Amino acid sequence: MVRRVFFSFHYQRDIVRVNQIRNLPEIIDESAAGFKDSSLWEDAKKKSDNAVKKLIDDGLIGTSVTVVCIGNQTSGRKFINYEIQKSIDRGNGILGVQIHDLKNFSGEVDTAGSAPYLLTKNNYPIYKYINHIKLKEWIETAAKAAGK
Structure with a gap:
């Protein structure tokens, strides 16, 4: 089933890592909502916090x-x-995916970061990115857990 997915991430630091996930042929049919265009993000940040929140709200629709x-x-x-x-x-449906082992523009991997508080507080599953097949399975499992 095709799912429309919002990808939440640290744009400046992780866009290259996230694009390795979002741009895989098997994931491309999943709508990559969120911040695809850095100019939209930068423009909203310059305006106000409310402009950024509106960009997020619109991306989640x-x-x-x-x-x-x-x-x-x-x-x-x-x-x-x-x-x-x-x-x-x-x-x-919500899940966390650790992406620190994916390479950035310079071909470097990173050290693991901590999971955001609301993921751990609400016991959402957190996985280490393995491959696109697993990611699609995790997305489907999260959707079903949310009754979607």
Whole structure:
């Protein structure tokens, strides 16, 4: 089943790692909602926190699953808990995926970061990225757990 998925992540630090997941042929049919265009993100940040929240809210429209891509600094992002709480409020399936072992622009991997508080507080599953087949399974499992 095709699912519309919101990917939550640290844009500046992890966009290359996240694109390795989002741009796989087997995942491309999953709608990669969220911040695909850095200019939209930067423009919203310049305006106000409310503009960023609106961008997040708009990105969540029509999604059934939220994948929190956990890099080294994800849990410290200003809007991470807002993204997770809004996903909870809309009843999305939610999961965390550790992406620190994927390479950045320089071909470097990173050290593991801590999981965002709302993921652990609510006992959402957290996986270490293995491959696209597993990711699709985890997305489907999260959707079904949320009744979607």
